[in-house]
Amino acid sequence: MSTATATEATTFASALNTAMSDAMEEDDSVVVFGEDVGTLGGVFRITDGLTTRFGENRCFDTPLAESGIAGTAVGMAINGMRPVIEMQFDAFAYPALEQVFSHIAKMANRTRGRVRLPIVIRIPYGGGVGGVEHHCDSSEAYYAHTAGLKVFTPATVADAYLMLREAIDTEDPVVFFEPKKLYWSKAGEDLSALRQQYESSADTAGAESPRVGPTGNAKVVREGTDVSIISYGPSVSTVLKAAEAAAEDGISAEVLDLRSVVPFDEEALVSTVEKTGRAVVVAEAQGFVSVASEITARIQERCFHSLASPVLRVTGFDIPYPAPKLEEHHLPSVDRILDALDELQWED
Amino acid sequence: MTDNTTPHASPPSADNRADTSPTAVDSGPHSLVSPAAGHEKAEHASRILEASRSFGITAEQYMLPAQQQIRMLDPDGSLVPEEQQGTGPGHEYPIPEDDVLLKAYTSLVAGRRINDQNYALVRQGRMAVYPSSHGQEACQVGAALCLGEGDWMFPTYRDSVAVISRGVDPLDVMVSFRGDWHCGYDPKAYRVGAMSTPLTTQLLHAVGVAHAAKLRGEDTVVLAMCGDGATSEGDFHEALNFAAVFEVPVVFFVQNNGYAISVPLSNQSAAPSLAHKAIGYGLAGEQVDGNDMVAVLATLRRAVHLARENSMPLLLEAVTYRMQAHTNADDETRYRDREEVEQWKRKDPLLRMQKLLTAKGLLDEAAETQIAAAAEEVAASLRQAMSAEPEEDPLEIFDHVYTEPTAQLSAQRSQLADELAGVDAEEGTR
Ligand SMILES: Cc1ncc(C[n+]2csc(CCOP(=O)(O)OP(=O)(O)O)c2C)c(N)n1
Ligand SMILES: [Mg+2]
Numbered sequence: 001m002s003t004a005t006a007t008e009a010t011t012f013a014s015a016l017n018t019a020m021s022d023a024m025e026e027d028d029s030v031v032v033f034g035e036d037v038g039t040l041g042g043v044f045r046i047t048d049g050l051t052t053r054f055g056e057n058r059c060f061d062t063p064l065a066e067s068g069i070a071g072t073a074v075g076m077a078i079n080g081m082r083p084v085i086e087m088q089f090d091a092f093a094y095p096a097l098e099q100v101f102s103h104i105a106k107m108a109n110r111t112r113g114r115v116r117l118p119i120v121i122r123i124p125y126g127g128g129v130g131g132v133e134h135h136c137d138s139s140e141a142y143y144a145h146t147a148g149l150k151v152f153t154p155a156t157v158a159d160a161y162l163m164l165r166e167a168i169d170t171e172d173p174v175v176f177f178e179p180k181k182l183y184w185s186k187a188g189e190d191l192s193a194l195r196q197q198y199e200s201s202a203d204t205a206g207a208e209s210p211r212v213g214p215t216g217n218a219k220v221v222r223e224g225t226d227v228s229i230i231s232y233g234p235s236v237s238t239v240l241k242a243a244e245a246a247a248e249d250g251i252s253a254e255v256l257d258l259r260s261v262v263p264f265d266e267e268a269l270v271s272t273v274e275k276t277g278r279a280v281v282v283a284e285a286q287g288f289v290s291v292a293s294e295i296t297a298r299i300q301e302r303c304f305h306s307l308a309s310p311v312l313r314v315t316g317f318d319i320p321y322p323a324p325k326l327e328e329h330h331l332p333s334v335d336r337i338l339d340a341l342d343e344l345q346w347e348d
Numbered sequence: 349m350t351d352n353t354t355p356h357a358s359p360p361s362a363d364n365r366a367d368t369s370p371t372a373v374d375s376g377p378h379s380l381v382s383p384a385a386g387h388e389k390a391e392h393a394s395r396i397l398e399a400s401r402s403f404g405i406t407a408e409q410y411m412l413p414a415q416q417q418i419r420m421l422d423p424d425g426s427l428v429p430e431e432q433q434g435t436g437p438g439h440e441y442p443i444p445e446d447d448v449l450l451k452a453y454t455s456l457v458a459g460r461r462i463n464d465q466n467y468a469l470v471r472q473g474r475m476a477v478y479p480s481s482h483g484q485e486a487c488q489v490g491a492a493l494c495l496g497e498g499d500w501m502f503p504t505y506r507d508s509v510a511v512i513s514r515g516v517d518p519l520d521v522m523v524s525f526r527g528d529w530h531c532g533y534d535p536k537a538y539r540v541g542a543m544s545t546p547l548t549t550q551l552l553h554a555v556g557v558a559h560a561a562k563l564r565g566e567d568t569v570v571l572a573m574c575g576d577g578a579t580s581e582g583d584f585h586e587a588l589n590f591a592a593v594f595e596v597p598v599v600f601f602v603q604n605n606g607y608a609i610s611v612p613l614s615n616q617s618a619a620p621s622l623a624h625k626a627i628g629y630g631l632a633g634e635q636v637d638g639n640d641m642v643a644v645l646a647t648l649r650r651a652v653h654l655a656r657e658n659s660m661p662l663l664l665e666a667v668t669y670r671m672q673a674h675t676n677a678d679d680e681t682r683y684r685d686r687e688e689v690e691q692w693k694r695k696d697p698l699l700r701m702q703k704l705l706t707a708k709g710l711l712d713e714a715a716e717t718q719i720a721a722a723a724e725e726v727a728a729s730l731r732q733a734m735s736a737e738p739e740e741d742p743l744e745i746f747d748h749v750y751t752e753p754t755a756q757l758s759a760q761r762s763q764l765a766d767e768l769a770g771v772d773a774e775e776g777t778r
Pocket of ligand 1: 608670
């Protein structure tokens with residue numbers, strides 16, 4: 001996987017895989033563990049080949065217990081390691097929540113910054129893959145609500161590589177949400193160019209930099225003038241399609257990809273909404289008390305006088321994730337986003 | 349056909365019975381060898397087997413606790429004859445040297461004084477809360493003295509005296525009980541985890557520290573501490589299992605003081621003892637009289653030694669009693685009677701040790717006075733420190749949440765700074 005070159009299309013999965021192997025190559029203290037990540041290479045094959053290449057001390061299978069995985073990661077991080085742990089599916093990360101909320105998030109604070117836990121918790125998340133019950137949750141709000149955690153979620157192949165490298169290098173714990181519907185998406189990215197881009201960007205920030213940094217670094221992934229559509233992770237590709245369709249109807253939509261929910265790049269948000277005067281927030285998760293709610297509240301607080309219409313949200317319904325045959329009705333779709341755009345009081 | 353040697357296989361069928369090999373017969377129905385294809389045991393099983401063979405006993409005899417609690421000191425302080433100590437092949441516990449016993453006694457006296465001082469400080473409203481280990485000091489002291497400098501300890505809220513005995517400044521240990529937001533000491537400097545309140549979560553941290561050390565080729569032993577009630581938590585199970593599978597030198601040390609707040613042990617577990625829990629995970633368990641300083645030290649030291657030698661975890665259950673309420677907020681009269689407490693008073697770990705050392709000629713009146721004076725000094729420094737207003741900067745609550753603050757945290761910090769400046773200005777004009 002790590003041998004992919006510019007001539008062949010690079011998948012999201014191989015970008016993640018290469019990010020881990022590059023980090024392991026660079027730093028002996030980076031260790032990868034979880035359920036089935038060793039011999040099998042993970043149920044999504046994201047850790048494929050790491051055990052063969054780096055040995056069983058660097059990438060290994062644990063007993064089947066998520067709290068055990070997260071709690072062991074805490075101890076290993078206390079003792080100088082940089083654990084990258086995999087939760088097999090979004091909903092199977094829940095047994096680890098006590099370790100995540102009570103220790104991983106709080107250890108630096110409790111020890112006055114003396115013990116930092118550079119742990120990355122990788123979670124394949126979201127729907128759109130026909131998964132059954134317990135395999136399609138969008139659980140980012142639980143983690144984003146917890147002070148002390150960073151929450152990253154890449155939407156492109158390039159970000160899969162760049163953001164995972166950064167997550168592993170960050171001293172703070174990062175919950176790294178991988179949209180599973182993007183795993184086999186491809187882009188003409190050259191992994192060695194990405195590697196170079198990452199390595200030369202260490203002290204950079206802002207629009208030109210790929211680094212999320214301490215305050216977030218959202219990207220305008222499509223420029224527009226009439227409305228801002230704010231999104232992240234698995235929804236960004238849907239939003240881009242909707243923006244394309246809207247353009248045919250004469251609406252110029254700007255699309256903002258948050259990239260990280262925490263840190264939250266409020267300035268990028270304010271800047272796009274002040275420019276367009278209208279905003280729609282799109283996310284797969286249930287809308288009630290969600291990341292989309294928070295974004296909407298911030299727009300209201302910061303951009304009230306620039307707004308020509310109420311801020312709308314297009315999110316999943318407030319239901320447990322539906323059965324595979326029904327998920328298309330639940331997930332934010334191009335049509336539903338276009339309907340929201342229609343409601344933005346254009347006539348005024 | 350080797351199926352019939354699998355411990356919990358279904359009854360052997362006619363043909364695999366016919367196929368029984370001589371080795372399988374020799375190793376008996378609970379053999380840990382020759383698993384079926386696809387059912388190979390962890391290497392750990394053979395390590396247990398190796399260890400048990402070196403003691404000339406079976407793996408089960410090695411993993412199960414001895415027939416009786418290990419005890420070396422009578423409640424009246426005299427040495428128990430060797431054949432009555434509960435020890436036996438694979439369960440042998442050499443008595444620590446005199447200087448170690450004397451050091452342990454010094455720490456016991458200091459620990460008792462600290463417990464009682466803190467209890468008083470809470471009653472006077474000078475400390476927010478204190479979970480006292482009065483009665484459990486032998487366990488507390490043993491936990492600290494069994495470890496080498498490079499080893500680690502993962503304590504609970506109950507284990508202040510263990511943390512202090514390990515060398516952390518008592519004033520720093522009391523910081524969180526005083527009501528501050530941080531743990532008070534640098535865990536890495538002392539190799540002592542921040543005292544943990546979410547029950548048994550710290551046991552997994554212990555496993556992780558040991559595993560990281562093992563991967564680097566260091567022989568760090570980690571002592572992982574919890575109470576009897578906590579053994580019902582899921583992380584207790586996960587930690588024992590991970591430690592056994594990873595083959596890491598973690599000594600799990602359970603202080604069974606009979607209660608989890610108000611709930612007695614009988615509501616927590618139906619196992620013959622908490623030490624019996626070890627065998628299910630493939631590690632050795634032992635039960636010790638937790639009010640017997642000599643036995644606690646002997647068993648802990650040997651457990652640490654075995655863990656280090658074999659890179660294997662062990663479980664030690666110390667049977668003891670909490671003489672004071674769970675914390676100052678607890679009313680113990682609602683769940684236990686005075687008579688029970690009185691019975692345990694007669695097993696006091698300090699008195700037993702004092703009698704032994706006096707009989708051995710290691711302790712005279714002059715030494716006693718000196719030890720008591722040293723303990724009094726610590727108590728006095730605690731009293732003094734707790735009567736002063738703590739100097740803290742409220743703005744620091746924002747400073748360690750992330751390595752660098754997010755924009756939102758910076759804004760909230762400025763807001764509080766402005767509010768505090770406003771308060772100062774107001775106070776200045778009065
Ligand atoms: C996960 C969790 N649940 C509940 C509590 C509240 N709690 C604090 S101490 C305690 C009793 C623990 O009893 P035991 O493990 O026997 O330790 P002891 O206090 O007796 O030393 C409880 C229920 C907690 N701290 N953590
Ligand atoms: Mg108890």
